[in-house]
């Protein structure tokens with residue numbers, strides 16, 4: 124079932140703001156000049172959550188680009204999505220004890236194509252001309268504010284860059300160049316762009332291969348959006364460039380590893396279930412740290428930085444963690 | 458912000474600053490927090506120190522200094538140069554499976570020189586990443602003692618992988 128064939132429940136255009144409202148199951152989504160309103164019903168009471176439209180659109184953009192990624196994508200302390208691989212759970216208040224303890228939270232599972240189609244239409248309708256939810260605030264305008272004013276299909280339609288083995292190999296993902304419309308980002312103007320010297324003997328041109336990964340990353344035009352740039356079986360290098368704030372608090376359904384390649388990111392670590400703060404992990408160039416499987420994390424990067432996210436893409440992992448077959452961190456190895 | 462205001466900070470053996478963990482209600486051990494330059498500054502040349510592990514997969518930090526032994530694997534590996542200058546020799550092995558059979562994961566050290574056809578040579582600096590293709594033998598060379606290399610390997614855990622978490626991580 125392709126996302127385009129799925130029916131999306133949307134209201135007519137609002138006379139006042141120009142935006143449409145959306146429904147997905149029992150969740151309602153509406154936006155106005157500044158805010159997005161998420162509504163649900165619990166214990167016979169109508170409840171709602173108000174977010175900045177800017178923050179909501181940045182988070183929704185990641186849900187769409189990442190296909191709901193691994194684990195939990197908390198838009199904030201109240202609303203989020205959980206990856207069920209083929210299906211996706213939306214929740215409000217589930218990981219906020221004030222709501223959950225009183226039974227005022229709401230969870231609903233949807234087939235992924237339906238949830239994806241709804242988010243894509245919402246994103247298309249609510250993204251104004253001149254606003255890029257993938258960009259750092261310094262790079263994009265304030266045109267997310269206000270009544271509906273045009274659209275930005277080019278920005279929200281970017282495809283995630285995924286290689287099969289390594290970019291630049293014959294038949295694999297292309298390298299990023301000026302000519303292919305991928306200039307060096309303003310914050311990485313000082314990153315050397317020279318390529319490694321590759322001397323392949325005749326017949327081995329397709330296998331003797333190297334490229335400038337830091338140069339490749341300097342040409343990323345998005346923030347907080349990992350690409351896949353080298354693969355060993357299910358071991359995935361997912362480097363990304365980060366500036367400002369990760370638009371979601373990511374909760375893991377597996378261990379995730381970070382290698383800070385340049386500059387600095389501060390990670391706020393919270394308990395996955397309650398949101399209680401646990402630690403702040405300050406990562407500088409060359410640092411390696413695990414994001415354990417029982418936490419949620421949100422990164423803050425003042426200067427645009429290069430982060431290598433390292434994932435184990437084994438699809439059996441979430442079930443193994445759920446059954447308690449795998450440790451949530453490696454502290455038992457010391 | 459104008460472009461000139463940005464200065465990208467990479468780490469190096471000679472100049473790195475390790476981050477920190479501020480604990481609120483947690484244990485530093487839960488983060489297996491290390492720094493590849495710190496590890497390489499204390500490593501023997503070409504020792505493969507595990508800095509990341511996710512089941513059978515590992516990340517290894519290598520101090521590249523002088524010439525390494527030859528290695529091969531039953532799967533692809535990738536080498537990312539984090540600092541210094543490193544050369545990489547590749548040879549297509551005549552009989553790779555006799556050294557690294559398909560069920561054996563991780564790097565296997567060759568006894569002596571490889572038998573096979575020369576594939577090529579790659580010269581790498583900081584930020585450069587190379588494919589170490591399955592079926593090939595490889596060795597690293599870091600000829601310049603002023604540009605000792607630090608390599609981050611993407612591979613599987615094998616007989617050459619060294620785990621010493623308590624020595625490299627915040628506890």
Ligand SMILES: [Fe+2]
Pocket residue numbers: 373379414420
């Ligand atoms: Fe994450």
